[in-house]
Amino acid sequence: MFRPLMPFEEAKRVIAEQLKPEAIGAEEILLLDAYNRVLKENVVSSLDIPPFSRSTVDGFAVQAEATFGAEENHPVRLSVCGVVSIGELPKIRIGKGEAAEIVTGAPVPAGADAVVKMEDTDRKDGELRVYRAVTKDGNVMKKGSDIRRGETVLEAGQVLGASEIGVLAALGLTTAKVFTIPVVAVLSTGGEVTEPGRELPAGKIYDINAYSLCTAVRESGGKPLYLGVVPDDEAELRRALNNALVSADMVLTSGGVSVGPHDLTPQILNSLGKPGVFVNGIAVKPGKPTTVARVGKKPVFALPGHPTSALLQFHLLARPVVQVMSGRTATEVKSVRALAAARMFSAKGRRTFIMVKLKRGLSKGFVAEPVETGASGAITTLAKADGFVEVPANQQFIDAGEEVSVGILKGAL
Amino acid sequence: MFRPLMPFEEAKRVIAEQLKPEAIGAEEILLLDAYNRVLKENVVSSLDIPPFSRSTVDGFAVQAEATFGAEENHPVRLSVCGVVSIGELPKIRIGKGEAAEIVTGAPVPAGADAVVKMEDTDRKDGELRVYRAVTKDGNVMKKGSDIRRGETVLEAGQVLGASEIGVLAALGLTTAKVFTIPVVAVLSTGGEVTEPGRELPAGKIYDINAYSLCTAVRESGGKPLYLGVVPDDEAELRRALNNALVSADMVLTSGGVSVGPHDLTPQILNSLGKPGVFVNGIAVKPGKPTTVARVGKKPVFALPGHPTSALLQFHLLARPVVQVMSGRTATEVKSVRALAAARMFSAKGRRTFIMVKLKRGLSKGFVAEPVETGASGAITTLAKADGFVEVPANQQFIDAGEEVSVGILKGAL
Numbered sequence: 001m002f003r004p005l006m007p008f009e010e011a012k013r014v015i016a017e018q019l020k021p022e023a024i025g026a027e028e029i030l031l032l033d034a035y036n037r038v039l040k041e042n043v044v045s046s047l048d049i050p051p052f053s054r055s056t057v058d059g060f061a062v063q064a065e066a067t068f069g070a071e072e073n074h075p076v077r078l079s080v081c082g083v084v085s086i087g088e089l090p091k092i093r094i095g096k097g098e099a100a101e102i103v104t105g106a107p108v109p110a111g112a113d114a115v116v117k118m119e120d121t122d123r124k125d126g127e128l129r130v131y132r133a134v135t136k137d138g139n140v141m142k143k144g145s146d147i148r149r150g151e152t153v154l155e156a157g158q159v160l161g162a163s164e165i166g167v168l169a170a171l172g173l174t175t176a177k178v179f180t181i182p183v184v185a186v187l188s189t190g191g192e193v194t195e196p197g198r199e200l201p202a203g204k205i206y207d208i209n210a211y212s213l214c215t216a217v218r219e220s221g222g223k224p225l226y227l228g229v230v231p232d233d234e235a236e237l238r239r240a241l242n243n244a245l246v247s248a249d250m251v252l253t254s255g256g257v258s259v260g261p262h263d264l265t266p267q268i269l270n271s272l273g274k275p276g277v278f279v280n281g282i283a284v285k286p287g288k289p290t291t292v293a294r295v296g297k298k299p300v301f302a303l304p305g306h307p308t309s310a311l312l313q314f315h316l317l318a319r320p321v322v323q324v325m326s327g328r329t330a331t332e333v334k335s336v337r338a339l340a341a342a343r344m345f346s347a348k349g350r351r352t353f354i355m356v357k358l359k360r361g362l363s364k365g366f367v368a369e370p371v372e373t374g375a376s377g378a379i380t381t382l383a384k385a386d387g388f389v390e391v392p393a394n395q396q397f398i399d400a401g402e403e404v405s406v407g408i409l410k411g412a413l
Numbered sequence: 414m415f416r417p418l419m420p421f422e423e424a425k426r427v428i429a430e431q432l433k434p435e436a437i438g439a440e441e442i443l444l445l446d447a448y449n450r451v452l453k454e455n456v457v458s459s460l461d462i463p464p465f466s467r468s469t470v471d472g473f474a475v476q477a478e479a480t481f482g483a484e485e486n487h488p489v490r491l492s493v494c495g496v497v498s499i500g501e502l503p504k505i506r507i508g509k510g511e512a513a514e515i516v517t518g519a520p521v522p523a524g525a526d527a528v529v530k531m532e533d534t535d536r537k538d539g540e541l542r543v544y545r546a547v548t549k550d551g552n553v554m555k556k557g558s559d560i561r562r563g564e565t566v567l568e569a570g571q572v573l574g575a576s577e578i579g580v581l582a583a584l585g586l587t588t589a590k591v592f593t594i595p596v597v598a599v600l601s602t603g604g605e606v607t608e609p610g611r612e613l614p615a616g617k618i619y620d621i622n623a624y625s626l627c628t629a630v631r632e633s634g635g636k637p638l639y640l641g642v643v644p645d646d647e648a649e650l651r652r653a654l655n656n657a658l659v660s661a662d663m664v665l666t667s668g669g670v671s672v673g674p675h676d677l678t679p680q681i682l683n684s685l686g687k688p689g690v691f692v693n694g695i696a697v698k699p700g701k702p703t704t705v706a707r708v709g710k711k712p713v714f715a716l717p718g719h720p721t722s723a724l725l726q727f728h729l730l731a732r733p734v735v736q737v738m739s740g741r742t743a744t745e746v747k748s749v750r751a752l753a754a755a756r757m758f759s760a761k762g763r764r765t766f767i768m769v770k771l772k773r774g775l776s777k778g779f780v781a782e783p784v785e786t787g788a789s790g791a792i793t794t795l796a797k798a799d800g801f802v803e804v805p806a807n808q809q810f811i812d813a814g815e816e817v818s819v820g821i822l823k824g825a826l
Contacts, residue, residue, distance in 0.1 A: 047613070146792050212575045
């Protein structure tokens with residue numbers, strides 16, 4: 001029952017080629033709910049900002065020319081013709097030799113083209129002495145100088161954080177057109193697992209994957225649809241997958257449904273729609289049984305049953321697809337440099353990922369310490385591993401003390 | 414009207430001392446909604462995991478002793494007495510000289526203490542030939558070997574990601590006890606601003622701060638309560654602050670409410686409860702008018718009106734408070750190393766923060782390019798700045814080409 005395994009890099013290439021993921025749609029949402037969402041379209045300002053010339057200081061609005069020649073010992077004298085209030089258009093007009101009191105942010109009144117700072121003046125009765133000349137537009141933020149009407153302020157694809165949402169508010173907007181969050185159905189299979197929250201039948205263990213993968217989907221910008229554990233039966237799995245494909249934009253399964261040594265998932269996926277399965281087994285450790293299909297437009301990743309393998313292969317292969325479907329740029333798993341704490345071997349002929357825990361090294365920097373996997377605890381590994389070190393298929397091992405790149409699976413370091 | 418400004422470091426110290434923030438409470442939530450939440454208590458396993466000894470391979474459950482001496486050319490012969498199904502407790506018992514077919518993950522039947530790999534066997538009729546000896550516990554993951562009942566699996570304060578939520582699922586849990594998310598009321602003041610979504614009155618600009626600060630609160634682990642722009646009036650501000658203090662766990666305001674040159678916010682805060690204002694003006698640029706108070710147990714930060722200053726001071730001073738109130742560890746603003754693209758001056762006697770944009774340098778690494786602030790556009794600065802460079806109060810400038818640390822204000826780089 002030999003099945004040739006696809007090399008890891010080829011699997012990545014074939015997945016990109018066969019899935020050609022795209023953003024799934026757009027929606028208009030409240031700006032206050034738009035944190036971490038992705039802009040669907042360029043945003044063009046419909047306003048000049050500021051919409052009027054504003055003073056940038058507390059002082060007196062004047063005609064700059066009237067202050068020419070003013071010096072410490074030779075003040076220019078102007079008459080104060082009024083006060084400009086903040087938040088309303090001034091009704092006064094500044095003539096030659098006149099000045100109006102003004103605060104920071106208030107509109108510069110008609111006639112004036114500069115503002116003298118309060119500290120460069122001295123007021124006596126109705127007379128204002130100006131001790132320092134100001135040039136045209138001095139201390140004035142001119143209408144449209146921040147943003148011109150018609151200017152593109154933010155671009156499609158930008159992720160909305162505090163600054164971007166502030167910028168949209170500045171334009172008077174309360175909503176934003178963003179990419180829709182793709183719904184990713186997550187289900188677990190396997191006769192040995194049962195759903196958390198139920199009584200644990202003798203001989204079974206609790207399913208981990210549906211919970212960890214739902215969370216990983218959320219972390220990647222998708223919306224998980226938890227479908228729990230599917231009974232270990234061909235008809236049930238067919239029904240569950242069909243359901244998942246109808247309800248979601250993408251499907252993740254983990255574990256296998258076996259009759260004897262065969263996993264039924266690929267054959268059921270092939271029967272549900274074209275083009276069906278195009279990756280069925282990858283020369284990678286852990287994660288060999290990973291299967292990838294497309295049913296109509298919808299990507300399906302059938303991940304291994306081992307919790308760490310499932311989460312790892314999700315990050316390596318499925319996460320970029322979720323990102324692109326969310327309108328984001330697919331990003332590589334974040335990585336940090338570290339020194340290998342022990343020799344790490346590759347599995348013969350397979351790209352090998354060694355789960356590691358990061359510790360602070362003696363000097364600055366990290367040390368990557370392998371965490372037991374496989375035979376040992378699924379949960380222990382999941383709880384302890386911060387990330388993984390990759391050993392190429394054609395390399396026998398990475399030696400202790402070598403510098404390695406550690407791909408990070410946990411959000412926080 | 415000289416007001417001595419508090420040095421920046423002293424302000425930070427006084428804030429920590431006066432506020433002594435604490436997590437505000439706990440709640441039980443669905444595990445599927447617990448992404449990025451913080452555990453309130455240690456989690457102790459109520460199960461042995463696995464709850465029974467499991468096979469880690471496909472093969473035959475045996476008594477190890479019966480295989481001793483088995484070799485490639487000298488197989489041991491056993492009789493197959495049954496098949497162990499996955500997901501149920503086996504009813505058979507393995508006697509000396511017997512073997513039962515078993516798959517990965519299935520419970521090891523009574524009597525057996527090891528599993529021989531399928532590939533090390535050969536089956537003919539009812540007879541099994543074993544070509545390789547297996548030691549006691551070989552290919553068996555023993556009951557409780559992953560997690561022992563009573564073992565602490567996760568600790569209070571851990572942030573829940575995909576791995577942690579997977580671990581909790583493994584224990585059969587569907588809920589988690591997490592710290593409550595603090596509600597942070599956000600309001601803007603100032604006669605020159607109006608709320609986005611309304612018509613823009615002549616002489617006003619749209620408020621940015623309530624939107625950007627609400628988003629920054631969310632990013633910091635808090636739940637923002639948007640209270641919009643408060644009319645420029647003492648009674649209105651008093652009412653709004655009172656409201657905010659009743660409805661939220663913490664309050665952020667920005668801008669000032671002035672009668673003449675005086676900002677009324679501090680005096681109103683002092684009238685609302687003890688101990689009132691304890692920081693009123695900081696020797697920092699930008700952000701000098703920053704005011705910090707505590708009214709009863711609730712922290713209040715009155716931030717500057719300039720959008721970039723408000724966001725910067727939020728990150729420097731208020732964000733750690735939101736983090737601690739969320740049960741998180743207060744973290745410093747993330748930073749990256751970069752080369753200064755231009756000389757950056759400090760403001761006389763004040764800790765100075767220069768807003769910068771990060772660009773990729775010629776070699777690897779970043780270059781920090783100053784973004785105009787102050788007189789120039791509030792929005793331009795907000796849109797362009799990735800972070801800030803700090804110039805100490807006692808240093809005149811940082812020179813072009815010097816290596817600097819850039820504090821990151823934007824989530825994405």
